[in-house]
Amino acid sequence: MELFLTLLSGIGWIIVYEECIRLGLKEKTYAMPFWALALNITWEITYTYSDIFLGAHGEMGGMLLAQTIVNIFWVIFDCVILYTYFKYGRKEWAKQVNSCFFVPYSLLVLVCSMALQFVFIQEFGFVMAAQYSAFLQNLLMSVLFIGLFLKRNSMEGTSLILAFAKWIGTLAPTILMGIITFNPVVLICGLFCCVFDLIYITLLIHYRKEKKEN
Template sequence: MDPFLSAVSGLAWTIVYIEAIRIGFRHKTYAMPLAALGLNIAWESTYAVRDLTGAMSLQGVVNIVWALADLAIVYTFFAFGRAEFPRFVTRPMFAVFGVLVFGTSYAVQWLFLAEFGEHGAARYSAFLQNLLMSGLFIAMLVARRGLRGQTLTIAIAKWLGTLAPTISIGVIDNSPFILGIGILCSVFDLVYIGLVVWAKRHPEALAAADTPTVAPAAETSAQRGVPA
């Protein structure tokens, strides 16, 4: 991977994690969609361990730093995330669901390794989970009806952090698959950036989303207290 583009990607993703930790504690929520968080920490810790047991590389050191940052975001999920779920989801149900998602994320990463080998698995899984994350950030904004746990800094840094390896691997290394998935990531990332900018300028529009748009049905005779 091109050293300059690798540095851009590493810096951008580090900014994403630092900002996600900061805003997560500030807003008392988790700042990365759950499925994306699970896949992220599974990817980074898996490849960090493989680097630790082999020849240590710069990327291996970066993976360790990212995995530690992800642990902080995981903490915000378990500490504050219950409030993002419906009331019928009890604290034990929430904890079990979280553990299930993180366990499944590790299983998916290891299945990629078994099927494609380390070189292919690292690239394919990273870009596919990035595409998933790009869509989930949009879904999170919609579900939360606002920017709770989200910032423009995260949106832009996430886009640049994925764009750099898309150019390096997809264009310079001539990988059509990575290029295609990377372009799709950019499409969703740019849509999300636009939505964040719009939400910052028009918070009242998001608040209005809670207001019913359909008039309530006319009262029946019984409801009005009139005999049928």
């Protein structure tokens, strides 16, 4: 069951990333909110490196190997999503702020995100830091996806496939780490992720229905 849920989460998020890349390149935009992307990619780089070179989760055996392989794919996909952000994100930069600050600000967000990964590890150790930071930033991501959709008021950079895959990709590890191994922090964050993901799905369905009617 643990291996199945780990792989289900990995496949769900790979679909999310594939959709972000496809939509980003097709529609010349970025499909993942940037703070969510920055936290995601720094998390994946941090824990892929720690699993491969530091053996920080060595006691987890086969499940670790599956998660590490998934993490490697996630890093590769997120690098492409990051490319779409830097290529197309400037057009959504606030008009009242000079666009020359776009790159420095973006780099600052990435540095901040990496620093947060390090302090979580320092405070909680590799195993718990990986869980706490992943679910907290996943909760933030669920809210940010809604915010980006409302800001654009269109289906630009999103799809129902992406929304459903994100929901399933988060629900699986919530069951695994929040219920089966019972971590209350993970459980609460995961439950609210589920709520906001379902709100996001509902908003997309309602928007598409309205467009068809009009």
